[in-house]
Amino acid sequence: MAVVDCELEKELKQFDETKAGVKGLVDAGVTKLPRMFRHPPETLPSPNQNNGLDSNLQVPVIDLKDVDICDRRKEIINDLRKAAEEWGFFQIVNHGIPIAVMDEVLKGVRGFHELPQEAKEEWYSRDFKKKVNFFSNGELKVSTPADWRDTLSCKVLEDECNFEAIPEVCREQIREYMKYIVKVQEKLSKLFSEALGLDSDYLENLRCFKSRSLACHYYPVCPDPHLTLGGTRHSDLGFLTLLLQDSSGLQVLHDNVWIDVPPVEGALLTNLADMLQIVTNGKFKSVEHRVLMPATLEPRTSIACFVGTDDLQKPYGPIKELISEDNPAIYKEVLFGEYMNRYKL
Template sequence: MDLTSSVGNKLVPGDELGYDRAKEVKEFDETKAGVKGLVDSGVTKVPRFLIHPPESLPNPMLSPATTHFQVPVIDLQGFEQSFQRMEIADQIRKASETWGFFQMINHGIPVSVIDNMLEAVRQFHEQPKEKKMEWYSRDQKQRVKYYCNGDLLVSKAANWRDSIAFDFRDGPLNPAALPLVCREVVSGYMKHVIELRKALSELLSEALGLNTDHLENIECMKTETLVCHYYPACPEPDLTLGTTKHSDPASLTILLQDSIGGLQVLHQNHWIDVPPVHGALVANIGDFMQVKVLALSTLHILLVQSFIQLSKWDAFEL
């Protein structure tokens, strides 16, 4: 099986006569080793099914307009108190209207918990593939699963990343159902994130001019899914992406970056870097939240549609 063939830097998946993408993808998926397995095997070329067409790749001649734009940073310190709460809710309103994104500091999750989470996910993905393979699955009903690209079998160009996902939509997970290497850390992190989710639900309700418990009552942010992406070093990074541009379908995504960076958001037709801030989290207003807002005809606030593009970073989505 040849998973390393590429013809220069101009190859686009499907261009080469006789190339059987479905066969190559099936053989890759059956290894259950992900792109980390490719790296471990010593590949020097990106497989064809991971190569993106030139128009989808970043243009190195167009640097992000970081000089003129900066994603809002909101300090949640003291949000329980009346005066600070009104100011914080107003900042969230403005950031949601103009960006659809904001970074959060002093959000209540200890830095040690965040650091441990990043390390635990790294340890999971960097353990021997034999220990990861038992978690590899494309079964949508499996609540804990490791995989490479959720749409690998149908996408025209797959992304250079592996993921492990934890589905809390049907309630808490039994700790025994989580991989041992990250079991305790994931459980502890989620307890903190759920508390933050509750606070943000209230603050977003107030930012919209609604009762504090409005979003909670309509179950707008009732359930959680934790997705942890891993982007190993790529031998030909100019040919592929960690994640293509997209908008998130959920109500709210809470993103945790590592120190490498790579997260960008689209603002006024510019891709803007979101520089990693140690201990900070990024909030992304999702499509479902926008639908809910648009359905409330008495409101005069419109949350902008937001897109994100990533290259190499670890992310955790709620």
């Protein structure tokens, strides 16, 4: 029979009831990491582990400049195919989003998280069906250490009406940023289709890249960064994630080695998610990643745009054109909505 840690359960409940998140702890002057955020040593980087710092390996950077010129497009598609097969992660530059727009949306999201508690607690909710909610950790359980992170979640952003529910301090910055994200998403849909040897509109017709939601993360300065994580190791569950980050901390697991993924000026980080691995029958990879808490004097902000289908009841399995006698299907069909219900965002 499992023994319930009543003191830890009480700590979790009290933390959630403040509606202030991790930032609230920092504002209250916490000087020691609360027990609920302490991760077991085996999940943390060891002191003598290089964590990718001394490695020659780095996530590929793909330049989308002149993507509509025939020979250049072939080169880009080859680079994208290789990155998708070997890494599941890559940075894209010359994607069409102005740096000023990227800077402003990061500034706006940070502005929300740094509002006084009473100005943002109205958005605090664990009702993940809401179009907009503010929370700390998708689940707070005694059995799972919490991550040192707060999140503003903005869902179903293909519907213009939903922008009005976003806090005013970052609403227009997010609206402007998403105008450009739509174009990047459409561009990548074509490039991924062609990289699979399919017609450029194939993934568009499957409605793989039709929905857009944001997880706007904030990682406050931590008193004991070596004892916790900003994000536990995981892979993403949708089709694609486009990430904007303002500082280091993110790592990707590549060939069983954790590789640092520092921000690149003007770049958008692209990572493939589980559903894209399923429909490509494992040709493209969805890989695990995590966020460390570096010992810094500045908080970290990141904005993850999760791209998926707008049909939650649509079954997805390996694309029939990619299946053959020599390459049989290794995944069963799955309903997108059921798969996504495993993850609270």
